[in-house]
Amino acid sequence: MTNASCAMCRRWDDDAELRIVEFEHSCAVLNRDQFFPGYTLLFTRRHATELFHLDRTVRAALMEEVSSVAAALSAVFQPDKINYELLGNMVPHIHWHLVPRFSTDLLWPRPIWAESHAEISLTPDEYLQRIESIRMALP
Numbered sequence: 192m193t194n195a196s197c198a199m200c201r202r203w204d205d206d207a208e209l210r211i212v213e214f215e216h217s218c219a220v221l222n223r224d225q226f227f228p229g230y231t232l233l234f235t236r237r238h239a240t241e242l243f244h245l246d247r248t249v250r251a252a253l254m255e256e257v258s259s260v261a262a263a264l265s266a267v268f269q270p271d272k273i274n275y276e277l278l279g280n281m282v283p284h285i286h287w288h289l290v291p292r293f294s295t296d297l298l299w300p301r302p303i304w305a306e307s308h309a310e311i312s313l314t315p316d317e318y319l320q321r322i323e324s325i326r327m328a329l330p
Contacts, residue, residue: 194238199284211325214256221322224310227290229268233260234286257287263328264291
């Protein structure tokens with residue numbers, strides 16, 4: 192079940208060139224802004240706004256999907272920490288911002304939204320290369 196007015200429900204189609212993986216309960220796409228290398232969005236396939244709206248077994252399986260992508264990001268980027276942001280205030284659809292963080296990044300150890308930054312865009316080949324590296328690291 193999707194919601195046509197929800198930006199996250201449309202994300203898989205809208206950002207087709209950034210697709211990483213489609214799981215049973217979620218989809219992951221590379222974030223267009225790569226200021227934080229490997230920054231990925233993982234969102235539920237079914238439109239829901241709260242974790243407690245999901246059946247317990249779906250919620251558990253979803254957390255395994257989140258963990259799989261986080262482990263792949265860790266393997267590829269070797270960060271000091273993976274940040275898991277699940278907010279939904281601006282886009283009320285369950286989605287995680289999975290962000291590899293490095294003690295050398297300009298905002299460390301603050302949240303990624305602590306101050307604005309210039310977006311970093313990659314070439315189409317660089318996006319594809321990054322996506323393929325993450326896919327290869329998935330279990």
